[in-house]
Amino acid sequence: MTEITPAIVAEHGLSPDEYARIKTLLGRAPNLVELGVFSVMWSEHCSYKSTRAHLRKLPTKGPHVIQGPGENAGVIDIGDGDACIFKMESHNHPSFIEPYQGAATGVGGIMRDVFTMGARPVAMMNALRFGEPGHPKTRHLVSGVVSGIGGYGNCMGVPTVGGEVDFHRSYNGNILVNAMCVGVAKTDNIFYSAAKGAGNPVVYFGSKTGRDGIHGATMASAEFDDASEEKRPTVQVGDPFAEKLLLEATLELMATDAIIAIQDMGAAGLTSSSAEMGDKGGSGIELNLDSVPQRETGMTAYEMLLSESQERMLAVLKPGREAQAEAIFKKWELDFAVIGITTDTGRLVIKHKGRVEADMPITALSDAAPVYERPFVLREPAKGAPAYDKSRSVPAALEKIMAAPAMASRRWIWEQYDNSVMNDTVQHPGGDAAVVRVHGTRKALAITTDVCPRYCKADPFEGGKQAVAEACRNLNAVGATPLAATDNLNFGNPQKPEIMGEIVAGIDGIGEACRALDFPIVSGNCSLYNETNGEGILPTPTIGGVGLLKDVSKMATIAFKREGDVVILIGETRGHLGQSIWLREIEGREEGAAPPVDLAAEKKHGAFVRGLIGNGRVDTCHDVSDGGVLAALAEMALASCGKTGGIGASVGQASIADAIAFWFGEDQARYLIAAPFAQAERIVAEARAAGIAVAELGKTGGTDLVIDDKERIAVARLRAAHEGWFPKFMAGEEIPVTN
Amino acid sequence: MKSAVIVFPASNCDRDAKVALEEMTGKSPHMVWHQDSELPDVDLVVIPGGFSYGDYLRCGAMASQSPVMRAVKSHADKGGAVLGICNGFQVLTESHLLPGALMRNAGLKFVCKPVALTVAESQNAFTRGYDKGQTVTFPVAHGEGNYYADDATLDRLEGEGRVVFRYQANPNGSARDIAGILSEKRNVLGLMPHPERAVDPATGGTDGRALFKSLIEALS
Numbered sequence: 001m002t003e004i005t006p007a008i009v010a011e012h013g014l015s016p017d018e019y020a021r022i023k024t025l026l027g028r029a030p031n032l033v034e035l036g037v038f039s040v041m042w043s044e045h046c047s048y049k050s051t052r053a054h055l056r057k058l059p060t061k062g063p064h065v066i067q068g069p070g071e072n073a074g075v076i077d078i079g080d081g082d083a084c085i086f087k088m089e090s091h092n093h094p095s096f097i098e099p100y101q102g103a104a105t106g107v108g109g110i111m112r113d114v115f116t117m118g119a120r121p122v123a124m125m126n127a128l129r130f131g132e133p134g135h136p137k138t139r140h141l142v143s144g145v146v147s148g149i150g151g152y153g154n155c156m157g158v159p160t161v162g163g164e165v166d167f168h169r170s171y172n173g174n175i176l177v178n179a180m181c182v183g184v185a186k187t188d189n190i191f192y193s194a195a196k197g198a199g200n201p202v203v204y205f206g207s208k209t210g211r212d213g214i215h216g217a218t219m220a221s222a223e224f225d226d227a228s229e230e231k232r233p234t235v236q237v238g239d240p241f242a243e244k245l246l247l248e249a250t251l252e253l254m255a256t257d258a259i260i261a262i263q264d265m266g267a268a269g270l271t272s273s274s275a276e277m278g279d280k281g282g283s284g285i286e287l288n289l290d291s292v293p294q295r296e297t298g299m300t301a302y303e304m305l306l307s308e309s310q311e312r313m314l315a316v317l318k319p320g321r322e323a324q325a326e327a328i329f330k331k332w333e334l335d336f337a338v339i340g341i342t343t344d345t346g347r348l349v350i351k352h353k354g355r356v357e358a359d360m361p362i363t364a365l366s367d368a369a370p371v372y373e374r375p376f377v378l379r380e381p382a383k384g385a386p387a388y389d390k391s392r393s394v395p396a397a398l399e400k401i402m403a404a405p406a407m408a409s410r411r412w413i414w415e416q417y418d419n420s421v422m423n424d425t426v427q428h429p430g431g432d433a434a435v436v437r438v439h440g441t442r443k444a445l446a447i448t449t450d451v452c453p454r455y456c457k458a459d460p461f462e463g464g465k466q467a468v469a470e471a472c473r474n475l476n477a478v479g480a481t482p483l484a485a486t487d488n489l490n491f492g493n494p495q496k497p498e499i500m501g502e503i504v505a506g507i508d509g510i511g512e513a514c515r516a517l518d519f520p521i522v523s524g525n526c527s528l529y530n531e532t533n534g535e536g537i538l539p540t541p542t543i544g545g546v547g548l549l550k551d552v553s554k555m556a557t558i559a560f561k562r563e564g565d566v567v568i569l570i571g572e573t574r575g576h577l578g579q580s581i582w583l584r585e586i587e588g589r590e591e592g593a594a595p596p597v598d599l600a601a602e603k604k605h606g607a608f609v610r611g612l613i614g615n616g617r618v619d620t621c622h623d624v625s626d627g628g629v630l631a632a633l634a635e636m637a638l639a640s641c642g643k644t645g646g647i648g649a650s651v652g653q654a655s656i657a658d659a660i661a662f663w664f665g666e667d668q669a670r671y672l673i674a675a676p677f678a679q680a681e682r683i684v685a686e687a688r689a690a691g692i693a694v695a696e697l698g699k700t701g702g703t704d705l706v707i708d709d710k711e712r713i714a715v716a717r718l719r720a721a722h723e724g725w726f727p728k729f730m731a732g733e734e735i736p737v738t739n
Numbered sequence: 740m741k742s743a744v745i746v747f748p749a750s751n752c753d754r755d756a757k758v759a760l761e762e763m764t765g766k767s768p769h770m771v772w773h774q775d776s777e778l779p780d781v782d783l784v785v786i787p788g789g790f791s792y793g794d795y796l797r798c799g800a801m802a803s804q805s806p807v808m809r810a811v812k813s814h815a816d817k818g819g820a821v822l823g824i825c826n827g828f829q830v831l832t833e834s835h836l837l838p839g840a841l842m843r844n845a846g847l848k849f850v851c852k853p854v855a856l857t858v859a860e861s862q863n864a865f866t867r868g869y870d871k872g873q874t875v876t877f878p879v880a881h882g883e884g885n886y887y888a889d890d891a892t893l894d895r896l897e898g899e900g901r902v903v904f905r906y907q908a909n910p911n912g913s914a915r916d917i918a919g920i921l922s923e924k925r926n927v928l929g930l931m932p933h934p935e936r937a938v939d940p941a942t943g944g945t946d947g948r949a950l951f952k953s954l955i956e957a958l959s
Contacts, residue, residue, distance in 0.1 A: 150849050154880070155790045157751020241793025244749045332748065416849045418880040420943055421788075423755045423936050437941065552941060 012039035040268035074522025099144025112264035119183025131172030155240035160417035161434035173532025195281035202340035213308025258321035284343035376500035381459035408725035446480030453538035455594035464509025471545030479613030480547030492536025559639035566680035571670030575661025582664035651698035752788030786827030799829035828929030839888030845912025864957035877932035
């Protein structure tokens with residue numbers, strides 16, 4: 001038997017203290033198989049050991065929350081006996097090493113998390129962050145990640161309906177791939193992972209187990225260095241055909257009443273799924289690995305337990321229902337095997353070839369996993385309003401901004417995703433939120449992902465608030481009531497006090513905003529150690545928000561619809577240029593304070609706008625965010641399709657002295673709406689009466705954006721700039737802009 | 740009109756086809772599993788979009804060898820109507836119910852977007868409800884929709900009025916902008932764009948409704 005040396009302990013990503021703790025918990029030294037199991041169960045990825053103490057502060061309950069964090073995904077009630085099940089998860093490290101398979105298996109993994117709870121996935125979203133466009137790897141990573149997401153999601157027949165994409169040098173060595181899946185189930189047919197009761201069969205189904213992905217969870221819990229590409233073998237390989245079969249077979253099994261508990265095999269595979277199921281059910285689990293369907297010969301217990309082969313599920317069935325389940329999997333031509341039994345011992349016992357290879361109390365793997373109160377330093381937030389050149393041309397700046405990597409159209413990406421399969425996509429990518437009808441009903445789910453890492457770097461607390469506020473705003477802007485969120489917290493190394501400070505402040509900001517906006521966090525994922533050679537990423541706590549439209553016919557989109565509509569700005573403009581797109585793209589600087597977020601104003605303005613859309617008075621609305629009012633107006637014009645290729649607008653402002661600050665400032669809690677004249681007068685009066693800052697900026701019409709009566713730019717010219725950058729960049733035609 | 744929709748293990752537009760047929764005919768189609776070797780008594784067989792058996796080999800190549808496709812061939816041989824959409828079109832060419840082949844898109848990327856099509860032919864059961872020359876918009880969503888046939892075959896297709904839909908802006912490199920073609924007996928139509936995703940004003944528009952109405956008129 002292999003002797004456990006300090007070097008082996010270190011290779012497993014465990015500290016000497018953690019190893020000592022394992023010995024105390026077991027009352028003996030672990031063998032190599034047990035050490036492997038502890039290493040994955042106690043990895044940052046599985047145990048949340050650095051963040052758990054802080055995550056507890058997030059609000060997770062609400063009147064419509066059926067299941068908060070702790071299960072495979074969060075569950076909310078959307079009325080009429082329907083539930084929405086959703087979660088976002090990262091696949092950052094694998095996607096950097098092998099972008100196609102990393103992204104593809106990220107999609108597959110998050111889909112399994114959702115259908116393992118009884119939901120049919122109905123929409124996918126992706127929040128992607130790449131390094132600067134000029135970095136030699138960026139184009140290859142964009143291409144691979146997008147193909148991987150499309151390759152998997154398109155085959156599954158689940159529409160990929162939106163997300164976000166950004167570029168920044170801090171992601172040069174550490175891209176972020178956060179995938180979100182949203183599914184719909186019946187509230188009376190939701191499945192959980194608690195393996196309650198002794199003597200019940202533990203069954204395995206799906207693809208066979210191979211040697212791929214061993215120690216993926218441990219890799220995802222460490223920093224990168226120049227040799228990280230040697231970790232390519234730890235990246236799993238996806239098979240969307242197998243997942244499609246698994247989805248249909250699992251839902252078919254769920255239509256029977258044979259299942260007691262079910263869990264997908266994700267990170268740390270068989271180990272993590274069996275330990276979590278036993279832990280939640282308060283039972284023990286005994287597995288016989290001889291029965292595990294294997295793709296390769298001669299696999300050891302260690303390899304089988306730590307394999308992250310994809311498209312596999314574990315379930316506990318009611319005794320005597322094995323044959324019924326097996327028939328379903330046979331129909332779908334998937335492997336099915338009874339591989340163990342639940343016990344009342346509270347222990348995870350692994351047998352292989354007649355030997356007991358591991359025997360550990362399950363609580364030692366779960367509850368007893370270390371929780372660290374890591375030391376942290378709360379950095380002083382960046383302050384001040386940056387100086388800038390007030391003489392610059394507004395239309396020229398707009399044209400440059402609309403073609404900037406951060407702002408250019410993402411059509412090149414989303415046209416590679418099937419976004420209309422299932423025939424319920426009501427709002428396609430390109431708007432504020434994607435809208436997907438709940439099949440066979442009039443209601444719809446609105447979905448968005450948001451975070452502004454620039455703000456989070458300058459001020460993690462306000463940045464965390466802003467991510468939540470913007471997610472709500474994007475949902476409000478289509479007319480949906482924000483219901484709940486999932487968070488995907490991407491940060492650097494938590495063992496550095498300043499990084500830990502970003503994590504703590506970011507979570508605090510998210511929590512404060514979620515409480516104020518009645519927007520509980522029902523699921524999520526942490527991705528730490530996003531560093532290469534000691535360089536951390538911008539703090540990137542991505543928020544995935546879900547809202548409900550009760551009647552999909554009362555919905556707004558960003559596109560101008562008619563000439564002669566009055567353009568109305570809701571919310572106060574002070575001209576906040578700190579950390580703005582304008583400052584970065586035009587002045588080439590990232591500095592100053594992040595915009596402050598007034599949560600009371602967010603709530604009030606959101607409810608006001610939502611009310612206008614919900615009672616059918618407004619059908620054109622856009623949240624004001626990156627690039628300020630003028631970028632938002634440009635997007636509304638570009639989304640329109642008049643006879644001449646887009647409806648323009650003539651707009652002016654008189655509220656603040658400096659035009660640049662007004663048009664490009666990124667003050668929060670603002671929306672633009674466009675409404676026919678008769679309606680507009682009343683809307684303005686109602687806003688004033690409610691104490692909401694409101695301004696009429698002008699009217700839609702023509703083919704140009706006319707600014708302050710003196711400057712103009714053709715919508716067609718903006719379109720060429722906005723649509724041109726991405727295809728040129730990917731074709732290698734454009735010398736990439738450094739940022 | 741009685742209809743059936745073929746279900747391969749990774750078909751993924753089978754529900755969309757079913758919903759469109761229900762909406763247009765008021766009747767549920769039979770959903771026929773790929774291992775069935777007989778078809779129910781129907782007027783129309785729809786082979787839906789998706790990835791049939793994963794399509795790791797040429798798209799539709801394995802599906803063309805499935806038990807159900809023998810039954811579909813015999814249905815077509817007897818003059819029964821067959822509509823192959825997207826992956827269904829690929830299955831039909833692989834099964835030699837339609838000439839030519841569908842290659843990887845010229846841009847090498849999957850493409851999903853609404854496309855404008857010209858109805859090039861309206862003398863058949865599928866498009867009699869459209870005017871010849873009319874523009875319709877259907878979504879496309881495919882990675883391998885680049886239609887290829889040798890020049891003699893293309894000339895023959897055009898000469899016999901068997902090119903039914905043409906792209907106005909070719910999204911995939913298809914020869915002569917061909918988006919959909921008929922069989923020699925004009926009872927089998929394969930097309931890459933999705934008419935079943937164009938029957939609902941809330942999602943993909945309503946330009947596809949006339950295709951189903953044409954079939955109902957012709958086959959009922």
